[in-house]
Amino acid sequence: GASATRRGAATTSTAAPATQSYETLVEKLRQIEHLSGIEGLLGWDEQTMMPAGAAASRGAQKVALATLLFAEKTSSELEELLDQLSGEGALEADAQRAVVREARREFDLATKVSKELVAREAEVESRGYQTWDAARKANDWASFAPVLEEIIEVKNEIAAAQRPDLAAEGRLYDAHVDKFERGMSAERLDEVFSELKAGLVPLLRSVQAAAGDAPATPACLEPGDAWDVEQQAALCREVAADLGFDFEKGRMDVSSHPFTGGPHPTDVRITTRYSTGNWLEGIAGTVHETGHAMYEQGRLGGDSEFADLPVSRALSMGVHESQSLLWERMVFQSRAFWKYMAPKVAKYFPHTEGTSPEDFYAYVNRVQAGLIRVDADELTYPLHIILRFDLERKLATDPAGTVADLPETWVRRMKEDLGVDVPDNAKGCLQDVHWSCGAFGYFPSYSLGAIMAAQLYSAAKKDLPGLEEGIAAGEFAPLREWLHEKIHRRGSFPQSLDEILTEATGEPLSVGPYLAYLQDKYSDLYDL
């Protein structure tokens, strides 16, 4: 642990020169972290506060800062320190070795790609996003297809440069995935997703067959003008505070796409959007972003010797998503939660007075196979992800061939997997922004997060007797503290999702708890 490390360094006199280099390294890494934090603020401001006319000046400010930051991140001084401290026996303490390891990983990712390639990447991603945006609006796959091919080719070059080891083994897609989910491989994902799909599809078929028997939605829960957005915002603030979002160390604002951002774990900024046409989206989004935010706010900081170092950062996108999904699905979509929540909704929306927790519970867990990933329920969502994973693997090995068949494949798979008919590419293979802006290899993290969330929640229930009775009473601190300890404060000390899950639950990533959770819940809801 941390205190043992501190003692170790202080009493080992032979480590003196390394200790000095280590202190210098820490100082440099913190400098980089603070400048990255400023990038976080610029990004938040751009999406929430910045006037429209400032787009060009903001772009110039971001480039100016990124240029300086890149120089700091790739400096020869930093490299020398890392070389010095990476040597066998240079540092005695495991935790300090982890600090150097994480810093080295970031240094390598930043330096292994040529400036020319970075510039090509930026150009194609910017063009890719614009082309995609127009193509989706015009339902015009043909205009996007060649750019997508270009994007994949550039991303493949980068992945090969960053991970020559994986490229040499023909595992280029693993290099893409590794950037978001370290240590993960296509082979492993294939196993996990096959097991998941094998369990999900029959369950979904049963639910679809039984859908007619689902309880009717009370009229007062239907969208409409009664769901005043100011009242929604007030309700959401209260719920976020109850869950444990620390408003002393964060803010909550409105943006057109909800996100968690901001410059520092003491300044975490979440956004959401409210509409009278979909009241559930505002509150579910708030809970989701609160899950992300509590991970950030719960990181090692303050007086910790690891504060503001890469090792204190979130381990991976999958782990981050596990935190938002645990709160959104295992908590917000639970029967227990609505015992706490129904009276709170009625306080802000008196027209819902008398609606039972059970009615709310059924409403927030409606299952409906649809075309659009971001609108999907927890049962169908993984099937959207598995389709994208299958396509990404093929895209990485054969960009041209895969792009050529992509719309057809999409239509066929949506029918096979979800039973829905895709009317056009805009609602099909053009729906997601990810590939257009270069987030290639990201999709699997969403479902890894969901699987991990179920696994963590199952372990938390064992560790925390009375957890759900507490949730029904609005007591969220035990679960939050458990996550702080098991996940948030562990930062990137563990090196993979499997490692952190084994620490927290005794087992590596396992699909069982997720399938059991879904099976139990929907069997009950739909009387299967």
Add this chain to the structure above:
Amino acid sequence: GASATRRGAATTSTAAPATQSYETLVEKLRQIEHLSGIEGLLGWDEQTMMPAGAAASRGAQKVALATLLFAEKTSSELEELLDQLSGEGALEADAQRAVVREARREFDLATKVSKELVAREAEVESRGYQTWDAARKANDWASFAPVLEEIIEVKNEIAAAQRPDLAAEGRLYDAHVDKFERGMSAERLDEVFSELKAGLVPLLRSVQAAAGDAPATPACLEPGDAWDVEQQAALCREVAADLGFDFEKGRMDVSSHPFTGGPHPTDVRITTRYSTGNWLEGIAGTVHETGHAMYEQGRLGGDSEFADLPVSRALSMGVHESQSLLWERMVFQSRAFWKYMAPKVAKYFPHTEGTSPEDFYAYVNRVQAGLIRVDADELTYPLHIILRFDLERKLATDPAGTVADLPETWVRRMKEDLGVDVPDNAKGCLQDVHWSCGAFGYFPSYSLGAIMAAQLYSAAKKDLPGLEEGIAAGEFAPLREWLHEKIHRRGSFPQSLDEILTEATGEPLSVGPYLAYLQDKYSDLYDL
């Protein structure tokens, strides 16, 4: 002008190497400007949005950025370019020479002070502010006095380092003033302020004698709950937009101390504060900050070859203050303005319906000699400034002696100049934040701005027939455009307040128009 310059550079083949260096210089200066813009955003965010718990991380972010920015501002590469381009005949175009001159001025100010001295300055200013804050609350001059002495001594050392020429002539105070008001001297200020005081004091005495005859304030204008702060904010947004604040290139928010800030002329952020206890402060503050903001939004930018260069920046604090004060006093406090404004106030505050423009006009121009500078009316305000100027001059030459007598001098002068009794130091010599945080030599700019505002407005009236009829009808574009042309787009091409005033009005700084304005206005208001 700008286009002639551009042609000149393009057709002078011998200037090719200088042209290349010039382009490199421009690129470096813009990089610096963009990073400084980010500092502007960090500052704005800190005062408007940042959660309280983020103070420490924000401090670290600011230090990280300032460190990089200082390195950019003082780089040997920049120095070489400046040396190369400062040589006789290096650049043909006046405007390009002005670019180099302004960049050189900033480079010199940044490099002539040792790092050790900069660190001492930061330390004593931070300690100074904290000591002052506590001293004012406790009405405890003795605790602040020694720190003030230290501050002046450090600031004197810096001023001597930055301006050895002035220091050698025994004009150390001029070096202080020059940082805020370039080219200004104690001697000149003495002349200006003597003339001002000689005109003001008899006028003030007459007004005070006639104060009993002033029209009574209609009850509906008195502060109170009727002045809902949300309604105030809505009114203020409408008025700011009418005056010409461009909300596409700016924002308006709330902060405890109103200010104009933000990262760029296309992203100017003003703040104000609203209370039911003083409705006039919110709207007057909005107009004041809008004046500052329109200066920033009106700077050369867009496709101008001088966009984002030091030469496009505001010339001095006095000039900046002239823009806020012109709108606040010559416009907002004018009879014409309230013909436009009275119905607008009634729209948001129906309880004022039927109040005549003349009643409003009398209300916003009440004269009342008081203890506190920031609460002073336009007639007594300069007397507060002149006292501080007299003290600053003495402080610069004899810190210890002046600090020792300061409270006594303050009490005596407030009685002599304004006829008011100072009950304690908290409401006397401890009231201003400026000296505590090192803004030494700043005070004169406030009154230079007021004098300049009257001079500009007098010239605008000559240039723009029907100006005041237009204002009464809510037409502010002619005045705004006149200021854009005469002041805002002139940036720092002129090198002093006298130079820009001579361009705009045909005369250097002159007290006459200000005294005439006050004489006319208050003779009329008080039937003198």
